[in-house]
Every structure is written in structure tokens, then in C-alpha cells.
Amino acid sequence: xxxxxxxxxxxxxxxxxxxxxxxxxxxxxxxxxxxxxxxxxxxxxxxxxxxxxxxxxxxxxxxxxxxxxxxxxxxxxxxxxxxxxxxxxxxxxxxxxxxxxxxxxxxxxxxxxxxxxxxxxxxxxxxxxxxxxxxxxxxxxxxxxxxxxxxxxxxxxxxxxxxxxxxxxxxxxxxxxxxxxxxxxxxxxxxxxxxxxxxxxxxxxxxxxxxxxxxxxxxxxxxxxxxxxxxxxxxxxxxxxxxxxxxxxxxxxxxxxxxxxxxx
Amino acid sequence: xxxxxxxxxxxxxxxxxxxxxxxxxxxxxxxxxxxxxxxxxxxxxxxxxxxxxxxxxxxxxxxxxxxxxxxxxxxxxxxxxxxxxxxxxxxxxxxxxxxxxxxxxxxxxxxxxxxxxxxxxxxxxxxxxxxxxxxxxxxxxxxxxxxxxxxxxxxxxxxxxxxxxxxxxxxxxxxxxxxxxxxxxxxxxxxxxxxxxxxxxxxxxxxxxxxxxxxxxxxxxxxxxxxxxxxxxxxxxxxxxxxxxxxxxxxxxxxxxxxxxxxxxxxxxxxxxxxxxxxxxxxxxxxxxxxxxxxxxxxxxxxxxxxxxxxxxxxxxxxxxxxxxxxxxxxxxxxxxxxxxxxxxxxxxxxxxxxxxxxxxxxxxxxxxxxxxxxxxxxxxxxxxxxxxxxxxxxxxxxxxxxxxxxxxxxxxxxxxxxxxxxxxxxxxxxxxxxxxxxxxxxxxxxxxxxxxxxxxxxxxxxxxxxxxxxxxxxxxxxxxxxxxxxxxxxxxxxxxxxxxxxxxxxxxxxxxxxxxxxxxxxxxxxxxxxxxxxxxxxxxxxxxxxxxxxxxxxxxxxxxxxxxxxxxxxxxxxxxxxxxxxxxxxxxxxxxxxxxxxxxxxxxxxxxxxxxxxxxx
Numbered sequence: 001x002x003x004x005x006x007x008x009x010x011x012x013x014x015x016x017x018x019x020x021x022x023x024x025x026x027x028x029x030x031x032x033x034x035x036x037x038x039x040x041x042x043x044x045x046x047x048x049x050x051x052x053x054x055x056x057x058x059x060x061x062x063x064x065x066x067x068x069x070x071x072x073x074x075x076x077x078x079x080x081x082x083x084x085x086x087x088x089x090x091x092x093x094x095x096x097x098x099x100x101x102x103x104x105x106x107x108x109x110x111x112x113x114x115x116x117x118x119x120x121x122x123x124x125x126x127x128x129x130x131x132x133x134x135x136x137x138x139x140x141x142x143x144x145x146x147x148x149x150x151x152x153x154x155x156x157x158x159x160x161x162x163x164x165x166x167x168x169x170x171x172x173x174x175x176x177x178x179x180x181x182x183x184x185x186x187x188x189x190x191x192x193x194x195x196x197x198x199x200x201x202x203x204x205x206x207x208x209x210x211x212x213x214x215x216x217x218x219x220x221x222x223x224x225x226x227x228x229x230x231x232x233x234x235x236x237x238x239x240x241x242x243x244x245x246x247x248x249x250x251x252x253x254x255x256x257x258x259x260x261x262x263x264x
Numbered sequence: 265x266x267x268x269x270x271x272x273x274x275x276x277x278x279x280x281x282x283x284x285x286x287x288x289x290x291x292x293x294x295x296x297x298x299x300x301x302x303x304x305x306x307x308x309x310x311x312x313x314x315x316x317x318x319x320x321x322x323x324x325x326x327x328x329x330x331x332x333x334x335x336x337x338x339x340x341x342x343x344x345x346x347x348x349x350x351x352x353x354x355x356x357x358x359x360x361x362x363x364x365x366x367x368x369x370x371x372x373x374x375x376x377x378x379x380x381x382x383x384x385x386x387x388x389x390x391x392x393x394x395x396x397x398x399x400x401x402x403x404x405x406x407x408x409x410x411x412x413x414x415x416x417x418x419x420x421x422x423x424x425x426x427x428x429x430x431x432x433x434x435x436x437x438x439x440x441x442x443x444x445x446x447x448x449x450x451x452x453x454x455x456x457x458x459x460x461x462x463x464x465x466x467x468x469x470x471x472x473x474x475x476x477x478x479x480x481x482x483x484x485x486x487x488x489x490x491x492x493x494x495x496x497x498x499x500x501x502x503x504x505x506x507x508x509x510x511x512x513x514x515x516x517x518x519x520x521x522x523x524x525x526x527x528x529x530x531x532x533x534x535x536x537x538x539x540x541x542x543x544x545x546x547x548x549x550x551x552x553x554x555x556x557x558x559x560x561x562x563x564x565x566x567x568x569x570x571x572x573x574x575x576x577x578x579x580x581x582x583x584x585x586x587x588x589x590x591x592x593x594x595x596x597x598x599x600x601x602x603x604x605x606x607x608x609x610x611x612x613x614x615x616x617x618x619x620x621x622x623x624x625x626x627x628x629x630x631x632x633x634x635x636x637x638x639x640x641x642x643x644x645x646x647x648x649x650x651x652x653x654x655x656x657x658x659x660x661x662x663x664x665x666x667x668x669x670x671x672x673x674x675x676x677x678x679x680x681x682x683x684x685x686x687x688x689x690x691x692x693x694x695x696x697x698x699x700x701x702x703x704x705x706x707x708x709x710x711x712x713x714x715x716x717x718x719x720x721x722x723x724x725x726x727x728x729x730x731x732x733x734x735x736x737x738x739x740x741x742x743x744x745x746x747x748x749x750x751x752x753x754x755x756x757x758x759x760x761x762x763x764x765x766x767x768x769x770x771x772x773x774x775x776x777x778x779x780x781x782x783x784x785x786x787x788x789x790x791x792x793x794x795x796x797x798x799x800x801x802x803x804x805x806x807x808x809x810x811x812x813x814x815x816x817x818x819x820x821x822x823x824x825x826x827x828x829x830x831x832x833x834x835x836x837x838x839x840x841x842x843x844x845x846x847x848x849x850x851x852x853x854x855x856x857x858x859x860x861x862x863x864x865x866x867x868x869x870x871x872x873x874x875x876x877x878x879x880x881x882x
Contacts, residue, residue: 048588049743051783068782073588088782095779099748123772124752135741153583153741156566158751160741 009080024071024082025053035071035084036093036113038100038184039136044145046072050100050136052093056083068092090117098122100134107132109185133187135160139179147228148172151179151200162188169201175218209239211246266543268551270429273420276542280421288324289368291315293355294342294409296333296495297488297527303357304330304341310357311343314364326368329418332496333488334409335650336396339379344391344409351391352377382646382668396647399666401628403636404452404489404612405652408496413531416538419499425544427615431507432552435618437467440511444614447622448634453479453570453607454682454711455787456633456700462604466512466594469602476514476556477598477605478505479575480521480528483567484683485734487714489638490608492650494521494528497612498535502558504611506545507618509556512604517556518579522563533560567684567738571786572597572605574740585740586786607712609638629655633699637710643680643717644671653698660694663717675720677818678802682711684731684738685791687798688724707798709791721871723820724803725810729757731795739788746789749780753796763823765811770800819881822866826882829870831856833878840870840879 005020011033018027023046028035038050048070059065060079068089071082083089097114102124104110110132114120135153139162143151150173154163164170175197180188190199197204197218204218216222216239226233238246252259267273284290293299293308311328315321334342339353345367352363355377366372378387379394388394402408411418419425431440445460466474478501482490493501505517521529536558539545547555561579568574569584576598578584597603613635617625626634633655639662642648646668653662659679663669670676678688681698687708689696696702700710718727732754741747756773759765777793784790800807809815816824829840829849836854848864851857859870859879871879 047742048785051744051785054783069590070588070785074590092779092783095749095776096744096783099744099752102752103748124748125755134744135747137742155741156568157736157739157741157747160747 007076007078009076009078009082011082012084018076020076022076024055024057024069024074024076024080027076028071028082028084033084037072038113038134039138040072041138041142041182044138044141046070047137047141048073050134051096054089054092056086056089057081093117094119098124103127104132104134104185106130107134107185107187110134131187132185133162134185135162136184137162138182138184139188142178142182146174146176146178148174148176148224150174164200173200173202174221174224175199175202175204176221176224207237209242210237211242212239214239214241266541268543270433270550273425273429273550276417277420277423277426280417284418284421286325287327289326289348290346291326291328291363291368292331292344292346292409293328294332294334294340294344295330296337296340296492297525298333298337299340299342300527302340304355306357307341307343307355307360310360311363314360315368317361318364318369320364320368329412329415331411332408332413333492333650335405335492336394336647337650338648343377349391350389351379351394353379395668396649396651396666399661400652401636401654402652403616403625403628404493404500404609404638405497405650406616407500408492411497413496413498414534416499416535416542419497423619424499424615425503427618428503428506428544429550431510431618432550432554437511437513440507440618441467443622444511444617445622447617447625448629448632449610449613449617449625450633450700451606452609452613452637452712454709456710459606459610462594462606463508463511465592466602466604469595471595471601473516473601474512474514475598475601475603476505476509476512476517477575477579477603478517478519478558478611479570479572479605479607480519480525480532481563481570481575482525482608482712483522483565483570483738484712484714486642486716487640487683487712489640489650489713491525491528493608493612493638494525495531498528498531499539500612500615501532501608502535502539502545504606504614505558506549506556507614508604508606508611510554512602514604515556517558518561518598519558520561520563520569520575520579522565524565529560529562536560566740567734568740568786568788571788573786575605576603585742586788588785609713630697630699632701637698637713639713639715641667641715641717643715644674644719644722645669645717646671655699656697658695658697659689662698662715663694667717670717670719676717677720677722678718678724678727678799680708680716680718680727680731680795681714682709682794683714684734685709685788685794686711686714687794688718688727688802689798690802693802707801708794721818721820721868723761723816723818724799724806725757725816726761726818726820728796728799729754729761732757732792735788735792735795739792743783743785743789745780745783746785746792749776749784750789750792752776753780753793757796760807760810761816761821761824763810763814763821765807765814767811769811770804770807774800817881819866819868819871825866826861827859827864827866827868827870828880828882829857829859830878830880833876835876835878837875839873839875843869843873845869 003020007018036052053071054068055071057069058081094117097117098119100110101114102122105126150170177190180190206215207219207222209216222236341355343352343355366374380387441463449459450456546557563569566584569578571586572593574584574586593603628635636652636654638652641651651666680688703710736751736754739746777797780793819825834856838853841849848860
């Protein structure tokens with residue numbers, strides 16, 4: 001949570017102003033300073049799992065303590081000096097990507113990022129199990145924020161995996177597919193047809209747009225969203241395009257405006 | 265009955281003490297987990313029957329009671345007769361009558377039940393004269409083995425809860441924090457953080473409520489200090505916690521204890537109930553108006569839940585995974601509120617510091633590591649068990665004087681301190697004083713106090729592999745360097761032990777270790793490479809022999825050695841032949857024996873039984 005208090009800190013030798021409560025990553029992203037991330041999403045609480053955003057800080061107090069911290073979690077402090085890239089940071093990120101490439105040799109996202117750090121083939125033992133999941137946990141976190149907590153993780157250490165309870169279609173899943181959309185490596189898949197969405201072993205019936213007939217969202221999601229938002233089911237019965245069109249029409253009729261001819 | 269004031273506490277203690285002092289004899293039977301497993305409850309029952317049968321209990325004031333762990337677990341079941349201080353080991357139910365008739369009735373000692381010093385070969389009668397005990401100084405373990413952990417009166421008789429009474433009525437919270445700071449007490453759970461400073465930061469934190477917690481999630485292989493304290497003296501832990509809560513200003517707390525410690529859970533639960541009943545816990549403690557209550561949270565046995573932030577998540581019902589601690593838990597801990605978490609041993613030290621005085625504690629040990637520390641001394645040492653010694657004592661004194669040296673007088677190779685994430689120290693480090701900073705400098709750590717002694721038959725590469733395996737299993741899997749990195753380290757060590765090591769592996773291990781240390785999220789990951797880094801540092805030649813010569817000179821890694829019976833040494837006694845599980849040893853009695861290498865599975869049974877060390881590793 002940010003406050004009004006302004007803090008000045010140094011990143012790569014340049015002084016920046018920031019609000020108290022911002023993280024190093026917040027400031028770096030605002031200023032266009034590149035810091036790689038895999039488990040970060042601005043809408044979710046950061047956890048510091050992928051460790052790619054490690055940067056070096058020199059602390060103004062603590063007798064000038066110097067060390068690596070995760071930019072996504074470290075809150076800015078007055079007088080903090082940050083270095084976002086040097087040989088040590090580069091080497092650390094390279095090793096982390098080498099490890100991730102050993103885990104997911106076939107993930108194009110990891111291949112690409114690893115190549116940026118000079119790793120084209122992993123120097124470690126390849127994972128015998130085919131996976132592209134890097135266990136960033138974004139899917140689990142977004143599901144929790146959504147209010148469902150339908151998916152979670154099971155086991156620990158190298159055996160850890162994103163899992164559904166008892167391996168059965170999760171009863172709390174509403175089929176919103178937020179998990180699939182947020183997944184940085186495209187591991188979570190879903191399938192949409194005109195009538196149904198298939199995800200996590202469920203087949204959800206889709207609600208059709210009252211106006212154009214295109215699928216809007218799963219019925220279960222509609223129930224969930226309308227109750228959670230208090231807006232009632234009617235609010236969600238139009239697809240985004242038709243919903244927008246309806247808004248325009250409402251405004252137009254309210255203010256008695258004429259349609260504007262747009263030259264094509 | 266509820267104790268409503270310090271005065272009532274004093275008279276209750278006096279009453280309990282008088283009752284105890286009137287006893288002519290007390291028979292203490294150890295009922296710690298080790299002795300229980302050895303059948304000490306049957307011994308207790310047999311003694312009970314024998315005493316009743318003898319009619320002695322009608323003649324003299326006699327009490328038979330079960331106590332917590334005496335520490336000398338491998339000699340159990342243990343029976344101690346007080347006030348004479350006679351120490352019997354390995355007692356069986358059939359010995360009960362003899363103990364009652366000879367010792368209790370006649371005052372004589374049953375010779376065959378006495379402890380025999382393996383070095384002097386002499387029998388020792390007195391508890392306090394046994395070298396294992398005589399070198400120790402017990403503060404955290406002060407009452408264990410003396411009192412019945414399930415009887416609060418026994419604790420009161422020994423001066424229990426006097427520290428609490430003093431803190432609540434004669435000291436302000438600031439005074440208590442000052443005293444703990446002055447004592448120099450540092451966290452006994454492994455971190456070694458200054459306890460007084462921790463309490464003060466928590467007290468000064470603006471948010472409310474505050475929590476005071478106890479970490480009883482001891483999970484290091486071979487460590488059982490905290491278990492023994494919870495089992496044998498649960499009230500000391502509670503008393504410490506209430507004093508801490510008073511100092512910090514907390515009214516609620518938890519003891520996070522592992523479910524695998526059923527006896528500790530039971531005794532703690534019982535102690536909580538008794539303390540509440542007596543008004544020493546809960547509302548209006550000792551009539552002072554101060555309130556603090558403790559709940560038990562049972563852990564599911566994940567090693568990582570001993571890490572403070574993971575522990576607090578687990579207590580709150582979430583997945584026990586650590587978080588980054590850029591904001592410390594004393595500011596934002598359990599339920600995001602200021603929280604003090606100390607381990608069992610630290611809490612057990614607190615009442616002693618309050619009653620005996622901070623200066624007395626600070627006078628013990630070294631300047632920066634004061635007081636005493638409990639260790640579980642295990643491995644290839646003659647006397648294994650629970651020991652408590654002043655800080656600053658050398659490793660050599662612990663291993664060779666208290667521990668009695670190495671089993672079968674073999675050569676010492678290494679001692680592993682600090683649990684799985686600690687390090688292995690060689691012979692050249694044996695004269696180092698044991699304190700927080702020295703051990704860290706030497707590449708190991710104090711940890712919670714596990715001490716595993718290894719002899720010349722231990723392979724250091726295999727040892728590192730073993731601890732890494734443990735850490736692979738216990739990593740929570742949240743962050744990449746710990747989850748993937750430690751797994752890869754383990755894979756490399758497996759390959760080396762299998763004989764598939766490659767030149768350059770050592771350097772690769774070192775550079776990966778370096779990244780794991782720097783990049784991991786919590787202390788588990790940051791210290792996970794310690795076993796491999798410390799063994800490379802001190803036993804690099806063993807790694808090189810495994811990789812370059814494909815040899816395991818210690819005779820552990822099965823692909824990398826063969827056994828051969830020395831023609832000069834073999835006496836043809838035939839013991840190895842009988843011990844071999846695959847019948848691969850040939851030879852006539854009183855003739856030199858030979859091993860059929862094709863059939864041999866390298867189990868080492870022959871080597872273990874050979875009385876003349878004729879089985880050699882080639």
C-alpha cells in the first residue's frame with residue numbers, strides 16, 4: 001500500500017522519486033528500467049518465487065549492507081541504492097534460467113528468456129517428466145483473488161505441482177479461465193466451443209449473448225459474478241461488444257444524440 | 265486449587281517441598297521416548313508390584329515416579345534412586361524385585377545394573393560421577409529427570425513458577441527485557457538472534473494484538489533436545505512463555521509442536537490444563553490482572569515449518585511456505601501482527617535467568633555466546649544422548665570426554681553440527697570453542713543443537729548426499745534455486761557416489777551452491793548447500809578420489825570399492841562367514857577367509873563383525 005510520503009532512491013546511478021510503500025520493481029517499471037520477472041503480476045500480491053527480479057541493494061543504514069533482494073517485494077527506502085544488472089546478478093539469473101530450462105526444456109517462453117542470458121541448452125540434468133509449468137503460482141493466486149481458490153498446489157520440493165483437490169474436477173471452479181490467461185508459459189489449457197468450455201476436467205455450459213448469440217461466459221461464472229458483484233445476472237448477459245453497444249445506445253437515447261457517421 | 269497470589273504460590277511450593285522432603289526414597293524411572301521404547305513402563309509396573317509385595321511402602325516414605333528423559337538414552341531404561349543418587353541402566357522388569365529388596369530395603373547396590381565406563385572399564389555407582397553427566401552443566405535441562413512432568417506440584421516443589429511470580433510482581437516488562445538482554449541469551453533454535461532485542465522490537469511495534477509463540481517443530485535428523493524438554497519439563501517452557509508475554513505485552517500464544525512427538529503434545533497439553541487450573545495461565549495470572557493463554561498447534565511434520573514465517577502461516581491454517589522477511593515477524597508475524605517466536609530451549613532458559621539473575625547466565629559461556637546449550641550427541645560416539653554444556657567448550661571435550669570417544673576406538677573423521685543445513689567439521693577443528701560465531705566462521709553452524717559424530721568408516725561424499733536428499737524432500741518448492749537447485753546438487757552427488765562423476769563436477773557444484781545461497785528465499789535454501797560446501801572445503805580429496813580414481817576409500821559407495829580379507833590379520837574365526845547375508849565368504853575355521861567379489865553386495869556386515877579389522881576396503 002502506498003502513502004503520500006515521497007522517498008528518493010538511486011537506481012543504476014540515477015535518482016528517482018517514489019511513494020512510500022512502492023517496491024523497487026514498481027519504480028523500475030514506471031521508469032522503463034528492465035527487470036525480468038516470471039511470477040510477478042501487478043494485480044496480485046508478489047511472492048518472490050522465481051527470483052529472477054533479484055537486484056543488488058546497498059542499504060543506507062545497516063553499515064552499508066550490500067546484497068541481493070527481490071525487486072518485486074522489497075519496499076523502497078530513503079537513500080537506497082539499487083543496481084539492476086551487474087556480473088553477479090547476470091550470473092545468478094543465468095543459473096536460475098538454466099535450472100528452469102532443465103525443468104522445462106520444451107517451454108518456448110523459458111527457452112527465449114534463457115537465450116537472452118546466453119543459455120541455449122541446460123547444463124543440468126533434464127527433467128524426465130514433460131512439463132512447461134515453472135510453479136510460479138500465478139494461477140493459484142489469481143484463483144484465490146477471484147474468490148474461488150479452486151486450485152492449489154500439492155506436495156513440496158521438486159515433487160510440488162499445481163493440483164486440483166483429489167485430482168477431481170474442482171467443485172469451486174467457475175470456469176473463468178483466469179488461471180489459463182495468467183499462466184506465463186501457457187501450461188494451463190482450456191477449450192471453448194460455441195456451447196461449452198472445457199477446463200480442469202469440467203465441461204461448463206456457456207451463456208449466450210442475448211443480443212448476438214456469441215458465448216459470453218460459463219453459466220457458473222455468471223452466477224458467481226452476479227452474486228459477488230451484486231449487479232444481478234442481467235448485467236452479464238451481453239457479450240462485451242454488445243454490452244458496449246448497449247451503453248452507447250443508452251447514452252444516446254438519454255441525451256437524444258444522433259449517431260455520428262464515421263468515414264470508413 | 266487456583267493460586268491467586270504470589271503468597272499462595274509460595275505456600276503451595278512449600279507444601280509440595282515438605283511432602284517431597286519427607287520421603288525417604290524416591291525411585292525415578294525414565295519415561296522419555298527412548299526409554300519408553302525400551303520398555304520403561306513395564307519396568308515401572310514391575311517396580312510398583314515389587315514395592316507393594318515387599319510391604320516397604322507401608323514402612324518407609326517411598327515414592328515411585330516417571331520422569332522425563334535423563335539424556336543417556338542408549339543405556340535405557342534408566343532407574344535412579346534418590347537421594348542416594350544411584351544410577352541403574354538397562355533395567356528390565358525382572359530386575360524389579362532385586363532393586364526393591366537389595367537397594368530399597370538393605371541399601372545395597374545391584375552391581376550388575378551399574379554403568380560401566382567403556383574407557384576405564386570401571387563400574388560407576390553415582391549418577392553424578394558418570395563422565396557423561398559430570399562434565400555437563402544443565403540449565404535448560406535443569407529439571408528433566410528429576411521431576412514428574414505431569415505433576416505441577418513436583419515443578420512447584422523445585423522452585424517452578426517463582427520466576428514468573430518475580431517477573432509479574434517485582435519487575436516491569438522493561439525490566440524483564442533488560443534482564444534478558446543483559447543475560448546475553450541468543451535464540452537456541454538456530455538463528456542465534458539476541459532474544460532481548462527481539463522482545464524489545466516486538467514490544468515497541470505499534471500494532472496490536474501481539475503474539476508470543478514457541479517453536480517446538482524440531483525436525484533435524486538426530487536432534488531431540490526440544491522434544492526432551494517438552495516431554496520432561498513442559499512447565500519450564502510455559503513459564504518462560506508467560507514471562508515473555510508479560511515482557512512483550514501479548515495475551516495469546518501458540519506452541520507449534522510436531523504431531524510426530526505424541527508424548528510432547530500430551531505432556532504440553534496436560535501442563536497447559538494444570539497451569540490454567542492453578543491460575544498460572546489464562547485470565548488474571550497470580551491475581552495480578554495480567555492475562556495470557558496458550559494454544560497448541562500441531563504441525564504435520566514439514567521441516568520447513570520450523571522456519572518462522574512458514575510456521576506462522578501454518579499456525580494460521582495456510583500452506584506452510586516461507587515468505588520474504590524484509591519486514592521481520594517481530595513487526596509483522598502471525599496474522600500480520602507483531603510476534604515473538606522463540607524455540608523450546610530458549611523459553612526453558614528464561615525462568616532460570618529471571619530467578620538466578622542475568623549476570624549468572626552471562627558469566628557462563630563466551631562473551632558473545634553466553635549460557636549453556638543443549639546438544640543431542642549422536643552417531644559413532646560411545647555415549648550418545650542429550651547433553652548440556654556451557655558455550656565455549658570445545659568439540660573435543662564434548663565428543664571425547666562427555667561422549668567417551670569413538671565407538672571401537674576407531675579414528676574420528678568429522679562432526680556434523682547444526683542439523684541438515686549445518687556443516688561437517690574435521691579433526692583439525694576439534695579444538696574450536698562451540699559458540700554461534702565460531703561455528704559459522706568454520707563453515708558449519710550452531711543450528712538447534714544436533715551433533716552427529718562420524719568415524720573413518722563414513723564417506724563424506726555420501727554424507728553430503730544424504731543431507732541433500734533430506735533437503736530435497738523438505739524444500740517447500742516455492743522458490744526456484746532451492747527447489748530446482750538443491751535437486752540438481754543432489755543429482756550430481758548421486759552421480760559421483762555411483763561412480764559417474766566427471767572432472768569439473770566439483771567446480772560446478774561450487775558455483776551452483778553459490779547461487780543457491782545468494783538467491784534462495786528463506787534460510788532453508790540459503791543454508792542447503794552447507795553440507796556439500798563444508799565437505800568440499802575439508803574433504804576435497806574424497807570428492808577427487810570418487811571422481812578421478814572412482815574410489816570410495818571409506819567403503820560406503822558400493823560401486824567404488826571392493827572388500828578384501830587381509831591374510832595377515834585374519835584369524836579364521838568365522839564370524840564374517842556367519843554374518844554374510846549372501847554367503848559369499850569362504851574359508852575353514854582357523855584358516856584365512858576369502859570373499860567372492862562377484863557375489864558380494866558390499867553390505868559391510870563382515871567388516872562390522874570382524875574383531876581384528878581384517879576386512880579391508882580396496
